[in-house]
Amino acid sequence: MKLKFYKYQGAGNDFVLIDNRNKTLTVDVKLFAHLCDRRFGIGGDGIMLLQNHPGFDFEMIYANSDGRPSTMCGNGGRCITAFANHLGIFNAETNFIAVDGPHYAKLTEKGVSLEMIDVSEIESNSDFFVLNTGSPHYVKEVSDVKDLNVFESGRSIRYNDRFKAEGINVNFVEDKGDHLIVRTYERGVEDETLACGTGVTAVALAMMKKKGLTGTHTTHIKAMGGDLSVTATTSDGNAFTSVFLEGPADYVFEGEIEIETV
Numbered sequence: 001m002k003l004k005f006y007k008y009q010g011a012g013n014d015f016v017l018i019d020n021r022n023k024t025l026t027v028d029v030k031l032f033a034h035l036c037d038r039r040f041g042i043g044g045d046g047i048m049l050l051q052n053h054p055g056f057d058f059e060m061i062y063a064n065s066d067g068r069p070s071t072m073c074g075n076g077g078r079c080i081t082a083f084a085n086h087l088g089i090f091n092a093e094t095n096f097i098a099v100d101g102p103h104y105a106k107l108t109e110k111g112v113s114l115e116m117i118d119v120s121e122i123e124s125n126s127d128f129f130v131l132n133t134g135s136p137h138y139v140k141e142v143s144d145v146k147d148l149n150v151f152e153s154g155r156s157i158r159y160n161d162r163f164k165a166e167g168i169n170v171n172f173v174e175d176k177g178d179h180l181i182v183r184t185y186e187r188g189v190e191d192e193t194l195a196c197g198t199g200v201t202a203v204a205l206a207m208m209k210k211k212g213l214t215g216t217h218t219t220h221i222k223a224m225g226g227d228l229s230v231t232a233t234t235s236d237g238n239a240f241t242s243v244f245l246e247g248p249a250d251y252v253f254e255g256e257i258e259i260e261t262v
Contacts, residue, residue, distance in 0.1 A: 001258070001259060002256045002257070002258055002259075003018070003024075003025075003256065003257050003258075003259045004018070004019070004254070004255075004256055005017065005018055005035070005042060005254065005255060005256070005257060006018075006019075006083060006086075006251070006253075006254045007042065007044070007251075007252040007253050007254065008079035008080075008082060008083055008249060008250060008251055008252060009079070009225075009248075009249075009250055009252055010075035010076075010078050010079050010111070010112075010195065010197065010226075010247060010248055010249045010250070011075060011194065011195035011223050011225040011226030011227070011228055011247050011248060012193070012194025012195050012223070012224060012225015012226055013045050013073075013075035013076070013079075013193055013194055013195040013196065013197065013225060014043070014044045014045055014252070015044050015045060015046050015047065015048055015073075015075075015076055015079050015080075016035050016036060016042050016043075016044040016046075016047040016048070017047075017048050017050065017079065017080060017083045018047070018048070018049050018050065019050050019083075019087060020049040020050060020051045020061070021050065021051060021052050021058075023051070025049060027049075027061065027063070027069055028067075029063070029066075029067035029068055030067060031067070031259060032047045032063045032067035032068075033065065033066055033067030034067075034259075035047055035257070035259075036064075036065035036066075036067065037065075041257070042255075042257060044065060045064070045065055045186070045189055045193050046062060046063060046064050046065055046070075046073055046076055046188075046189075047062075047063050047065075047067075048060055048061060048062050048063075048073075048076055048079070048080050048083075049061040050080055050083060050084060050087070053096075053097050055097075056095055056096050056097045056102065057084065057089050057090050057094045057095055057096050058080075058084050058089055058094075058096045058097075059096065059097045059098070060076070060077060060080050060096055060097070060098040060099075060103075061099075062076050062098070062099065064186075064187075064188025064189055065188065065189050066188050066189070066190070068188060069099075070099075070135070070188050071099060071100065071134060071135040071136070071198075072098055072099055072100040072116075072117070072133075072134025072135050072198055073134075073135070073197060073198065074114060074116060074133070074134065074196070074197020074198040074199075074200075074201055074245045075195055075196065075197035075245075075247075075249075076197070077098060077103055077105065077114045077197065077245075078105065078111065078112040078114045078197065078245065078247065078249040079112075079249045080096070081094060081096070081105040081107075081112045081114065081249065082107075082111070082112055082249035082250070082251065083251075084096070085107060086251065092106060092107055093105065093106035093107070094106070098134075100117050100134040101117060103115055103116075108246060110229075110246055110247060110248065111246065111247050111248040111249045111250070112246070112247070112248075112249040113244050113245070113246040114197075114244065114245050114246070115242070115243065115244055116133055116134055116198070116201050116243040116244065116245055117133065117134050117243070118239070118240060118241045118243065119131055119132065119133060119205055119239065119240040119243065120239050121238060121239065122205060122206060122209050122238055124209065124210075127140060127141070128140045129202075129206035129209065129210075130168075131202050131205060131206065133198045133199075133201040133202045133205070133243070134198045134201075135169055135198040135199075136166070136167075136168045136169065137168065137169045137170075137171055137198060137199055137202035137203075138157055138158075138163070138168050138169065138170045138171065139171045139173060139202055139203050139206040139207075140157075140170070140171070140172055140173070141172075141173050141174070141175065141207075141210075142172050142173070142174055143174065144174065145172050145173065145174040145181050145182070145183050146174075146181070148172055148183065150172060150183045150184075150185050150192040151185065151191060151192055153170070153172065153185075154170035154172070154184070154185020154192065155185060155190070157170045157185075158170055158185060158187055158190075167187035167188070168187060169184060169185065169186050169187055169196060169198070169199055169202075170184065170185040171183070171184045171185075171196070171199045171200075171202060171203050172184075173203045173206075173207065175207065178220065179219075179220040179221060179222055180200075180203060180204070180207060180219060180220070180221045180222070181221075181222050182199065182200050182203050182221050182222070182223050183223070183224060184196040184199040184200075184223075186199070192224075193225075194223060194224045194225025194226075195223035195224065195225040195226060195228065196223070197228070197245050197247075200221045200223060200228050200230060200245070201230050201243060201245050203219075203221065204219035204221065204230035204232065205230070205232055205234075205240050205243070207219065208232065208234060208237065208240075209234075209237050209238060212237055213234070213237060214234055214235055214236065214237055215233065215234070215235075216231065216232070216233040216242070217231070217232065218230070218231040219231075219232075226247065226248055227247060228245065228246065228247035229245075229246045229247065230243065230244065230245055230246075231243070231244045231246070232244070
């Protein structure tokens with residue numbers, strides 16, 4: 001059968017999106033991996049199904065490029081918000097449900113602002129942080145992130161004895177004063193991506209903790225694929241609320257692809 005698809009990207013983090021409100025598809029790891037394949041399919045860092053869900057404007061079903069359903073994807077959440085607006089599901093702001101719970105999002109001049117989950121605790125070590133922003137993240141500050149071999153360095157951490165069973169996303173950050181430069185190795189993709197929404201969120205919160213910041217602050221971040229910002233509030237530098245990820249969420253193209261049905 002022919003499957004209608006849409007392609008969106010947020011700061012270079014690209015996704016295949018399917019309007020699945022009629023439940024044409026079910027989660028299919030092999031099919032999802034094929035659709036995300038950049039040589040034999042459409043190509044993307046992940047794939048999302050937009051579905052109906054009682055009490056919400058829509059539901060976000062997300063899988064990584066390996067086809068396996070995964071934890072929350074921040075840039076994916078922003079892109080599916082833009083997609084839902086394109087479909088006429090909402091006008092200016094929306095509430096949807098994802099794997100990590102409810103999310104509020106709104107359209108802005110910069111693209112889409114997405115409310116992320118609250119973070120109750122950040123594990124702080126001598127040279128790295130570990131936290132969950134909807135997906136698990138490892139954050140390490142480095143002196144020259146542009147010259148870092150992110151694939152090798154990130155993979156060695158993702159597959160070390162502590163993290164290899166469940167996997168973890170690995171972020172490297174360089175503090176430039178008025179902004180941060182971030183590069184991320186993503187589990188499930190098993191490579192560096194041009195941006196990671198939950199990753200830059202984790203970096204922003206970890207750096208707020210490191211600097212001892214309290215109150216509400218906005219962190220400007222340059223990912224390899226574009227600029228993002230994270231606004232968050234904390235009273236103690238360890239627990240964070242009102243966490244918003246903002247940046248571009250752009251339509252790229254749409255089309256049809258022939259798929260096999262069982």
